Amino acid sequence: MIGKMAIKKIIIEFIEKNIIPAEPAEFKKLSGGTVSELYFLKVNDLEYVLKLNDPAVTEPEALFLDTYEEVGLLPKILYAAPSKTYIVYSFISGSTDYNGSSKKEVLKELAEGLLNKYAAVSSESGWGWVDSPSASWQDFLRNEVSYAQKSIGSLLGPVDHQFVADLVGKIEPSTESYLLHGDCGFHNFIFDEQNLVGVIDPAPVIGAPGYDLVYAFCSTPDDLTKETFDYAIHWLKERPTEIYKLVLIGLYLRIALCCKHHANDLTLYLKVWPEWLEITGYATRP
Template sequence: MDITTILTQLNGDKLDWTRTALSGGTRSEVYLLTKENDKAHVLKINKAETTQAEVDFLSTYQSISLLPDLTLVDPGFQFMVYTHIPGAIATSFNSSKNKLMQHLVSGLLNRYQPASTNEQWGWRGATVSTWEQFLTAEVEAAKEILAPCFKRAGLHIEAPVPTKREQANLQPIPYLLHGDCVFHNFLVSEEQLTGIIDPTPIFGWPHYDLIYAFFSSPYDLTKEGFDAAAAKLTVNTSNTKQLYEEVLIGLYQRLAICLKHHPADWLAYLEVWDYWTEIVDNH
């Protein structure tokens, strides 16, 4: 839908919005909308299925202050408008990483709810029967990217294999997750987490978002740093060994992402592979 047409709908009260283009995803258009004596809003134009998934996530968690509030949703899901959260996109975690991770857990992950109408796992629109199937598919996708590089470099890194999760203390129903908890989707002000944007929803366990966020910055990839945040999770994560196995899977995924999109960070993640492999082996 054309931006002018959308703004015409928004300007029914004859108060014109001033728009500023923001950096969006590969397929989305994003604009900051401002007008005198009113709160700033964000207009996001995207594919209908992508917009609907994001709308469903924000609607489910509308009481969470770290997430924007929906203001207007196109009936055909061609666009949506939500409140603008003050803060700057995080460029790195630096010394505030541990604090941000713990705030992420307390402010978002611990407030996730089971997706009661869904018993499938993984990406919305491409779900599978079990969490292990989802993780296996993620590992295989990463392996396709990494294997040729490892071969050229003479590296021998085995792809981690997800193990069947012990279900004794876990309900078999997945939670609705953000799915893309990475630092460039975090808004910060004075080293405080103020908002989280751009969900790509997944049905799974809350600790997936923690692992994904933890490895989205190459700063402080230690067990102590991860444990400090994981200790605040209120959803049972089964046992420590399985949790660390999924941490290793998250690191493997991040290696592939770095190789494809952030090659400057590659060595930082590669250097901690043996470190995390030893942690898994010792549990």
């Protein structure tokens, strides 16, 4: 954890470099940063976030925000330290509480407001996590599934584990790569009066836009229906041909995450798992 004197030194640097116009009238530490230190700064009528973390986290985030600086749902990045240990971006006012919002409409707003604006990028440096790329899109998914299997353990049977591992091999290799948010779940959505107004805290991934939509769909245990997903995918410009396979992989990864961080949701995800196997025609497996 960085000390107050170091923070004050950073703020002085911001003023000297005209990143902020004056000393903050309000300055406080924000809760909610799982791996980052977050600080709220208010200068006149302007509100900012100072985020501190390892360069492996802040550099890809700065790249994502800089690439999509024209996207209204994203914070505007003002500064990235040469050391890559901290960044400053605009604060998006609202709440991460989406109670009362329609999941269908939120996913539609996400597709139209962010996912359809994704830019194609070179995959020469690899696929998957920007800070730790894999050789191919399949390799990235295979690594994620392998890691998830260790967390899920006996909650799913050997047949399920082998089925998902085999399913990754059936995903057609992506030919066009995009810079994705990578942690595009409802926990990173900002709402105002039940409307989606912001998407924060990217963990950038090189891949296909459908991945972020599946991630968002699977990130809450409510309304995990084919009807809701079909409605959402309708608004996505780039639609993978094997999107339902990606939903099954997304649910599997989410079950693993629940084992570690969201135990209260686990029962609901385990309930929809066989339902989605039925939906996709995989209820009867070899």
